[in-house]
Amino acid sequence: xxxxxxxxxxxxRLRPRWHKQDTExxxxxxxxxxxxxxxxxxxxxxxxxxxxxxxxxxxxxxxVFNSPWIGFKNFEFLFKSNDAWIIIRNTIGYNLIFIVxxxxxxxxxxxxxxxxxSRKASKIYQTMMFLPYFLSWVVVSAVGWAFLSFDxxxxxxxxxxxxxxxxNWYMEPKYWPFFxxxxxxxxxxxYGMIIYLATITSIDSxxxxxxxxxxxxxxxxxxxxxxxxxxxxxVMMFILAVGRIFYTDFGLFYQVxxxxxxxxxVSTTIDVMVYKQLKTATVGMASAAAFVQSVLGCAxxxxxxxxxxxxxxxxxxx
Amino acid sequence: xxxxxxxxxxxxxxxxTHRVVDVIFHLIFIVxxxxxxxxxxxxxxxxxxxxxxxxxTGYHILPTVLSGDAYAYIAKQGTTILRALGVxxxxxxxxxxxGVLLTASMGYVISRPNxxxxxxxxxxxxxPMVFNGGLVSSYFINTNLLGLKDSIWALILPLAVSSFNxxxxxxxxxxxxxxxxxxxxxxxxxxxxxxxxxxVLPISLPVIxxxxxxxxxxxxxxxxxxMLYIDNQNLYSLQALLNSLMSNVDALAKNAASMGxxxxxxxxxxxxxxxxxxxxxxxxxPVACAYPFFQKYFISGLTVGAVKG
Numbered sequence: 001x002x003x004x005x006x007x008x009x010x011x012x013r014l015r016p017r018w019h020k021q022d023t024e025x026x027x028x029x030x031x032x033x034x035x036x037x038x039x040x041x042x043x044x045x046x047x048x049x050x051x052x053x054x055x056x057x058x059x060x061x062x063x064v065f066n067s068p069w070i071g072f073k074n075f076e077f078l079f080k081s082n083d084a085w086i087i088i089r090n091t092i093g094y095n096l097i098f099i100v101x102x103x104x105x106x107x108x109x110x111x112x113x114x115x116x117x118s119r120k121a122s123k124i125y126q127t128m129m130f131l132p133y134f135l136s137w138v139v140v141s142a143v144g145w146a147f148l149s150f151d152x153x154x155x156x157x158x159x160x161x162x163x164x165x166x167x168n169w170y171m172e173p174k175y176w177p178f179f180x181x182x183x184x185x186x187x188x189x190x191y192g193m194i195i196y197l198a199t200i201t202s203i204d205s206x207x208x209x210x211x212x213x214x215x216x217x218x219x220x221x222x223x224x225x226x227x228x229x230x231x232x233x234x235v236m237m238f239i240l241a242v243g244r245i246f247y248t249d250f251g252l253f254y255q256v257x258x259x260x261x262x263x264x265x266v267s268t269t270i271d272v273m274v275y276k277q278l279k280t281a282t283v284g285m286a287s288a289a290a291f292v293q294s295v296l297g298c299a300x301x302x303x304x305x306x307x308x309x310x311x312x313x314x315x316x317x318x
Numbered sequence: 319x320x321x322x323x324x325x326x327x328x329x330x331x332x333x334x335t336h337r338v339v340d341v342i343f344h345l346i347f348i349v350x351x352x353x354x355x356x357x358x359x360x361x362x363x364x365x366x367x368x369x370x371x372x373x374x375t376g377y378h379i380l381p382t383v384l385s386g387d388a389y390a391y392i393a394k395q396g397t398t399i400l401r402a403l404g405v406x407x408x409x410x411x412x413x414x415x416x417g418v419l420l421t422a423s424m425g426y427v428i429s430r431p432n433x434x435x436x437x438x439x440x441x442x443x444x445x446p447m448v449f450n451g452g453l454v455s456s457y458f459i460n461t462n463l464l465g466l467k468d469s470i471w472a473l474i475l476p477l478a479v480s481s482f483n484x485x486x487x488x489x490x491x492x493x494x495x496x497x498x499x500x501x502x503x504x505x506x507x508x509x510x511x512x513x514x515x516x517x518v519l520p521i522s523l524p525v526i527x528x529x530x531x532x533x534x535x536x537x538x539x540x541x542x543x544x545m546l547y548i549d550n551q552n553l554y555s556l557q558a559l560l561n562s563l564m565s566n567v568d569a570l571a572k573n574a575a576s577m578g579x580x581x582x583x584x585x586x587x588x589x590x591x592x593x594x595x596x597x598x599x600x601x602x603x604p605v606a607c608a609y610p611f612f613q614k615y616f617i618s619g620l621t622v623g624a625v626k627g
Contacts, residue, residue, distance in 0.1 A: 024510035032424035043451025060462030128351035136539035143357040152376035212333045290452030298449040
């Protein structure tokens, strides 16, 4: 990741000319390089279809070259549609909440689990809380169905047994912002906790020993040793999350809501919209949305990193 | 790793949270841990419930009437499910092996300090981390140009390499393989290919295991590639099958109907609801049993990724 250091290293080359070993290393890297060209770099150039009236039938290359340029027409369609603002609001709104909760809660619980007296119990909790990270969204969707299904779901049975009316959960948008946030936290909490805990356990214990001798309380140790030592990792996770602010977890918003039309206003994000348009074969708006997502995503990650570098050069990624 | 483990030394014993605070913390974590595990228990118990009890009283956290019908059905007539299991296993195995080789070879090449194209290839790996072409153009290139529609390679190739993994590998090779080892092999006349396969890979098992695990879980849990590229039901993985069963539970009967029993009879008699959850269990069980043992490797990989490479 530290490109600067590598470039300075490159200047002091030991062997001046192309060597047999360079040929062999190139051959070794060739398959992966071809993979990168096919699956990463070709799509980057394919992004120009956002400015074209692209047709789906026929070969890809001939289509890209032959379809007429239409300038920003696709973008006009996109931003003039009523849904555009709902989709952008959902994408950025949910992501802001996820970024805040995705840092505060894992850090909090990592510190708490590190303070438990029993190491064995702490290990067991960590392992149990890591489980949701390994479940795919399709499985989570099945779990959600078991709880929220109208006629068979566990939640409705509880409501009925307490004398209330059952709720048709998949038709009621007002509950879903809460469900979606809850599920996102539930799935990522164990993972985040483990990352932060790994940093906490690697802090040199002499800091704490010195603090205890100076009479620092547990709270003061957390405030003045643990949190400052976590800063680097928190900033790294923050940059990564901000760089993905235009991307959402497609599975969360599409699978878990079971693509219910009633929930459109609270569950449609850029990724969901792009996927749906792609499946209905209307490429214009989808390609424009994907273009906006890629370009703004790239810009945000570079800007976030630039700001961090200004404030604290040590924490910057590039 | 854990320098705060010496809990029983005098200082650590003295420097603890109050006993009451500890009890409160334990209660909080017990609740959290249960919330994380109970959903899987619910799916398991539905898969072991009898179909009649589900039809009459709905889903329960613990089964009201125990029954192994769903699993008996899978064993006897579940050709669709067993084929999907086969696809999942095949994709996971091929994908993991291919992915590890592609990732480690690139990681090794860009870790060699004197290699002439190192800067160029580092950029090739780095650029996709900040910019990508997006779903629409990837989709058209994979289907129209590379012809991956309805091919098992559509489930394997797009997920094989990630720049994140390449960088983990590079960092590992750079920090743990002594330059002298490779230089002496070069002087002995070994080719780079030989050095990579018979020296670098064998002594890099920890990082290979970590990357392999990442890939293994990613392939096993993938459903998105199937949704995009697979229409042919014979190529459905377990995830794709569960996905289609979530919207249409009768789909399970389709394939079995061709084996002599009529479709209508089968739809009426087969344990649909529990079989659907049994498919979910087939997906979850291997993962849930495996990850506690591999957690160590996962954590080492995740923390390497979170620290500057």
